[in-house]
Amino acid sequence: MHTLIAGGEEYIDIDSYACLIALAELFALERRAVSALVPDTINYSVPHSLVVSNEHIVTQCPGESYEAYVVDLSNPDDMASCVDRKKIVGIFDHHHGFEEYWQDRLGERAVIEMIGAAATLIWEEWGRRELKSDILPATARLLAFAIASNTGNFGISITSSRDRDAFAELSVIAVEREGWTEALFREVDRQALADIHTTLRLDTKIAEYPNMGAVSAGQLELWDGASFFQRHMSVVDEVLDTFGAPRWFMSVPCLSEQRNYLYTKDRELQELLSRFTNAVFDEHGLAVTDRLIYRKELYKQFMS
Numbered sequence: 001m002h003t004l005i006a007g008g009e010e011y012i013d014i015d016s017y018a019c020l021i022a023l024a025e026l027f028a029l030e031r032r033a034v035s036a037l038v039p040d041t042i043n044y045s046v047p048h049s050l051v052v053s054n055e056h057i058v059t060q061c062p063g064e065s066y067e068a069y070v071v072d073l074s075n076p077d078d079m080a081s082c083v084d085r086k087k088i089v090g091i092f093d094h095h096h097g098f099e100e101y102w103q104d105r106l107g108e109r110a111v112i113e114m115i116g117a118a119a120t121l122i123w124e125e126w127g128r129r130e131l132k133s134d135i136l137p138a139t140a141r142l143l144a145f146a147i148a149s150n151t152g153n154f155g156i157s158i159t160s161s162r163d164r165d166a167f168a169e170l171s172v173i174a175v176e177r178e179g180w181t182e183a184l185f186r187e188v189d190r191q192a193l194a195d196i197h198t199t200l201r202l203d204t205k206i207a208e209y210p211n212m213g214a215v216s217a218g219q220l221e222l223w224d225g226a227s228f229f230q231r232h233m234s235v236v237d238e239v240l241d242t243f244g245a246p247r248w249f250m251s252v253p254c255l256s257e258q259r260n261y262l263y264t265k266d267r268e269l270q271e272l273l274s275r276f277t278n279a280v281f282d283e284h285g286l287a288v289t290d291r292l293i294y295r296k297e298l299y300k301q302f303m304s
């Protein structure tokens with residue numbers, strides 16, 4: 001039976017990309033016929049220098065007869081559309097919402113755990129199959145950087161010791177020294193800023209908040225976020241103003257400083273954001289937090 005590894009329909013970030021490549025390689029070592037479904041467009045979070053090409057990568061589902069594993073995703077609505085949901089036999093994910101659904105269907109082959117990166121779960125699977133020493137250095141590097149990236153360089157609260165352990169082991173196999181990820185994070189910054197309009201549009205979300213109505217929330221994670229608003233404020237104004245909600249804010253998690261740069265001219269949003277983060281807004285509508293905080297976390301606060 002052919003095995004297909006799949007992720008999302010449109011959104012393949014560094015975590016899903018690393019999972020797709022690494023799980024396909026693991027199954028190929030076990031002499032399974034395997035394909036990894038990688039759409040043509042991958043997210044800017046994948047550094048060009050880590051992109052691999054091999055015979056397992058496909059852009060279409062392989063005919064009728066296959067079994068599928070889904071990575072970094074468990075919401076059936078978001079999965080690649082060509083994947084027959086009935087053919088799914090395994091899931092590796094770290095998002096809330098569909099744990100029971102998959103547990104009922106797949107039992108222990110539903111590996112859904114709330115840790116920093118799905119890439120960590122894939123690396124642990126390499127361990128269960130006792131093949132860790134056979135991974136290609138390029139794949140080890142990919143998994144390791146996916147873990148560093150998905151955990152905000154180990155700064156966000158969901159980061160677990162399992163993520164740290166996996167990263168340490170993979171860095172050794174990839175023959176990397178301490179601090180090796182910085183150059184890759186800088187490469188991602190360049191990719192994100194190369195077409196900043198598109199990057200902002202793709203990473204802006206609208207949510208309804210109690211007593212506030214619709215709010216557009218832009219987020220752009222950067223290694224070097226300190227000078228972002230000095231350089232790009234007019235683009236932010238332009239994209240967020242036309243995004244569709246009457247109020248908006250923009251957040252730039254800055255990985256090198258482990259804190260966020262926030263921007264909004266809306267007084268009520270400033271007040272709310274200040275209450276949740278202790279950040280103080282200046283006369284330009286800018287503020288800096290004292291820790292790294294992602295939009296997901298802000299959502300939760302806004303809703304409560």
Ligand SMILES: [Mn+2]
Pocket residue numbers: 015016072094116117118150
């Ligand atoms: Mn992920």
